[in-house]
Amino acid sequence: MLSSKGELNAAGHTTLKGNVSVNAAYAPGEHFGILLNGSVMNNNRARKDFNHNLIETGLGYFDTFGPENNRILEIYLGLGKGNSERVYKDKTSAGIVTEDRQETNFNKTFIQVNYSSKRKQDLKLFGARFPLNYGTALRISHVKMTDFKRNDIDQIKEDNIFLEPVFFTRMALSNAVQIQYTSGSNFGLKNRKFLTAGNSVFSLGLVINVGGRDMGVSGQPMP
Numbered sequence: 001m002l003s004s005k006g007e008l009n010a011a012g013h014t015t016l017k018g019n020v021s022v023n024a025a026y027a028p029g030e031h032f033g034i035l036l037n038g039s040v041m042n043n044n045r046a047r048k049d050f051n052h053n054l055i056e057t058g059l060g061y062f063d064t065f066g067p068e069n070n071r072i073l074e075i076y077l078g079l080g081k082g083n084s085e086r087v088y089k090d091k092t093s094a095g096i097v098t099e100d101r102q103e104t105n106f107n108k109t110f111i112q113v114n115y116s117s118k119r120k121q122d123l124k125l126f127g128a129r130f131p132l133n134y135g136t137a138l139r140i141s142h143v144k145m146t147d148f149k150r151n152d153i154d155q156i157k158e159d160n161i162f163l164e165p166v167f168f169t170r171m172a173l174s175n176a177v178q179i180q181y182t183s184g185s186n187f188g189l190k191n192r193k194f195l196t197a198g199n200s201v202f203s204l205g206l207v208i209n210v211g212g213r214d215m216g217v218s219g220q221p222m223p
Helices: none
Strands: 008-015 019-026 032-044 048-065 071-092 095-125 128-150 159-172 177-184 201-210
Touching: 008 177, 019 201, 032 071, 048 095
Parallel strands: none
Antiparallel strands: 008 019, 008 201, 019 032, 032 048, 048 071, 071 095, 095 128, 128 159, 159 177, 177 201
C-alpha cells in the first residue's frame, strides 16, 4: 500500500497448497504507482499434479486521506501472462497412469482497487505492542486462453471474468517490516468447463516497506 513518492513496498507470500508469490510496488510520483507481481506453484499429489506460473505488471493512482492522513486508496490497471498444467492420474497394478493432461497458456487484464488503514490499533504480545493495519483489495480480471492442449491435442480456447475479493491484516514488527495474513476468494462470472475459479486463498507473508514519508505509530507523517 503506497502512500508517498519514493516509497517501495516488496512482499513474499506462501499458501498451504504451495503457491509462492512475490509482489512489489514503487511510487515514482506523488500519486503514481507501478506494480510487478509473480507467482509459482508446484503441487504434486497422488491423483493430481498442478503447476502454475504467472507474471503481472500494472500502473495506478494512489492517495491518502482521513483525519490523520493514514488511510490509503489505490486503483490499478494491469496486464499478465502465464501458463498452467494439470495432470490427473490413477494408480493401477502397472503403476501410476496419466488419465488426462491439460496444458494452458493465457493472457490476463485486470483492474484492482485497494483500501487500507495504517496503524489503526495495537496488539499486545509478550509485553510489547505491535501496530495492526487492515485492508481489502477487490480485483476484476479477464483471463483468455492463448493456447489449450488436452493430451497433446488442440482444444477450443476459453475465457472468463473473475471477481477476486481479498482481505488482509498486517502486524508491524518495525517501521519497515510487517507480517501479513491474507484471506480471499474468487468467483468465475462465466460458465466454463475448464477455465473456472479456484479455491479460497489463505496466505502468510512478509512485507518490507522503505522510502517515502515515515508514518509514525499514530499514522501521521514524521518530520
